[in-house]
Amino acid sequence: MKGRKFSPQKKDRRKAIRSIVEGIVLLTILIVIIRALLPSRGYFPVSEDRNLQTEQGFIAVSYFGVDRTGNKTLISTKRLEEHLKALTASGYVTISQQDIINYYTAGRPLPxxxxxxxxxxGRRDTGIFAQKIMEKYNMKATILTYAQNLTLEDSKFLKAKDLKELEKSTFWEFGTNGYRLSYINVFDRHDNFLNQLNTYKFQLVSGYLDRNYNHYLMDYIRDASGIPMETYSQMQERIGWDYNSIEDIYKRELGKVPDMYILMHSNTGQFGSNDKVSAENFKWMQKLFQMNFNREGDSLNTSQASIYDLTRMQPQSYWYTNHLLMRIQDDTGEEVAFVTGDEDRNNSWDTLKGQPEFIKDTIALTSLPGESGLIKLKKNITDSNIEVSVELDGNKAGIQTIYVRADDELEEYLALSIENNVLYVYEKHKGGEKKTIFSLNLELHDGIKPQSLEENKLEAEIKELETELKYVSDVELTKRLNEQLKEKKARRAASVIEGAKEYIPEIGISEAGKRFLKVMLENDEISVIIDNKAVTERLKVSVTEGKGVYLEAAPSKEGYSQRNLTDDVYDGVFKSLVISRYSTEKKDDILYDNRLAGFEKVADTIQKGWDSLINWFIKYL
Structure with missing residues (x-):
């Protein structure tokens, strides 16, 4: 067989075509990036004759920051757009700082x-990524900065020139979180006294802290016994220094002090943890600012509130849209436009409690506040022998449950539930109590070695010494700290195997969870696989009939947060749910399938690849 003759002209044509294609791709990416980053028009205030009111007040919704892809703290642009779109669909329109000032000082009505x-x-990426979304829904926002960050050489934070440009766009106003984010009276979880920590030190040791600390302006600086280390006048001078710095920096950098302030972090019923400190904060607030958000958790501010004691809701980056809407509906008592997503997939289920959203192959089931969310598959599963597979992507601090072989009243069933990272298998008969027939701590399933309290304490002390050494400049102190660190690292703490008490970490409310669950039911036996590893095989069960399949999501009362967030709504996330007939000899016949398939799957793969490419260019250009 003759080989093809080499042709330089053909090779050149291929190179030219490849170059043209690459050029088109790059040009397309640049157009997408430019459109994403550049404003297109100004903000249009709401018409003054729009359904004005004075009694209902307003809601305040506050995000930490925005990132294109999102992370544990920063919300992704995709999810932020989903949130703002849903708020717009629910009838919400944005108001300005001056609207709030007029509302409380002159009784002027609001929409x-x-x-x-x-x-x-005050993150730079927030200004870049949020504005295009705000433009789309004609929304105005306030961006907050720490005064200290305006003067630091840290590219993550907005500087004065950036704030001026944002304000010029008409979509932004600016406010302040204060001079700095700093911590006092800090103890770790083992009651080691750490005294004062700046933001960077705090972040390094935060894994060993619980709730025993305060913010810089909230209290006297105290010693390990809780006795003030400063006099009343010294406390006044310390707090006054921060507020004077706020005034000096903003006037120098921006020509004015922001009208809006958020005191970090009060939630105390006053303006600090101590009444004298509270009075000092209030004195400075009235001198420098027109308003203060003093609390977090609830979103609603009515005409009865004080303009210096306002409250805001802080949506987390992992909240699905209905989570936000559920919280707002609970705060305000007003109806919102919940989202259902894919209508065809939604039509396969009856919603009994809460609100599901069907997003491609994902069912995000949002619970009612303090209660559960519950949906039932409309199709009856007449086969008792079935296999169920699903990826559970809800956070660890919460409850995600699948009911099988259930009756119409959910009085009889088998249930598999992951609750606070523990797997439970339940069964219940009509008229009887729910009975646990199997449970497993999934930390053990993962092969994580239990740590003793002694080991965790020693680990914390080593980390704390390493952190202190990063920032110390005194030669003698450095020498002493190094000696202590050497001694700590040479020490050996008793383990759980040796009889020491186990350290059981609390689960944070934002701690991500992801488990692949497979369940096989055959006659009076159940087998369960978690993350491709068997946890129980051919376990005997007594519930052998029932046609119903239900999904349930519920908040956990044990969820923990260092920032003392309270959240009684939970998103159960059920991805790629498949139910099929099952037997040990033969396995076939899909009864329900929520996976992506065909063109939908191809389109999703292309979209993910395209998003990754855009993200890469934004990150590295």
């Missing part, structure tokens, strides 16, 4: 569904 939108921490 019927007034929204005050906030972005905290």
């Amino acid at each position: 019927k569904k007034a929204l005050f939108l906030i972005f905290e921490d």
Whole structure:
């Protein structure tokens, strides 16, 4: 067989075509990036004759920051757009700082569904990525900065020239979180006294802290016994220094002090943990600012509130859209436009409690506040012998449950539930109590070695010494700390195997969870696989009939947060749910399948690849 003759002209044509294709791709990417980053028009205030009211007040929604892909703290652009789109669909319109000032000082009415939108921490990526979304839904927001960050050489944070450009766009106003984010009276979980920590030190040791600390302006600086280390006048001077710095920096950098302030972090019923400290904060607030958000958790501010004691809701980056809407509906008592997503997939289920959203192959089931969310598959599963497979992507601090072989009243069933990272298998008969027939701590399933309290304490002390050494400049102190660190690292703590008490970490409310669950039911036996590893095989069960399949999501009362967030709504996330007939000899016949398939799967793969490419260019260009 003759080989093809080499042709330089053909090779050149291929190179030219490849170059043209690459050029088109790059040009397309640049156009997408430019469109994403550049503003297109100004903000249009709401018409003054729009359903004005004075009694309902307004809601305040505050995000930490925005990132294109999102992370544990920063919300992704995709999810932020979903949130703002849903708020718009629910009738909410944004208001300005001056609208709030007029409302409280002059009794001037607000729109019927007034929204005050906030972005905290003054991050540069927030300004870049949020504005295009705000433009789309004609929303105005306040971006907050720490005065100290305006003067630091840290590219993550907005500087004065950036704030001026944002304000010029008409979509932004600016406010302040104060001079700095700093911590006092800090103890770790083992009651080791760490005294004062700046933001960077705090982040390094945060894994060993619980709730025993305070923010810089909230209290006297105290010693390990809780006795003040400063006099009343010294406390006044310390707090006054921060507020004077705020005034000096903003006037120098921006020509004015922001009208809006958020005191970090009060939630005390006053303006600090101590009444004298509270009075000092209030004195400075009235001198420098027109308003203060003093609390976090609830979103609603009515005409009865004080303009210096306002409250804001802080949506987390992992909240699905209905989570936000559920919280707002609970705060305000007003109806919102919940989202259902894919209508065809939604039509396969009856919603009994809460609100599901069907997003491609994912069912995000949002619970009612303090209660559960519950949906039932409309199709009866007449086969008792079935296999169920699903990826559970809800956070660890919460409850995700699948009911099988259930009756119409959910009085009889088998249930598999992951609750706070523990797997439970339940069964219940009509008229009887729910009975646990199997349980497993999934930390053990993962092969994580239990740590003793002694080991965790020693680990914390080593980390704390390493952190202190990063920032110390005194030669003698450095020498002493190094000696202590050497001694700590040479020490050996008793293990759990040796009889020491186990350290059981609390699960944070934002701690991500992801488990692949497979369940096989055959006659009076159940087998369960978690993450491709068997946890129980051919376990005997007594519930052998029933046609119903239900999904349930519920918040956990044990969820923990260092920032003392309270959240009684939970998103159960059920991905790629498949139910099929099952037997040990033969396995076939899909009874329900929520996976992506065909063109939908191809389109999703292409979209993910395209998004990854855009993200890469934004990150590295």
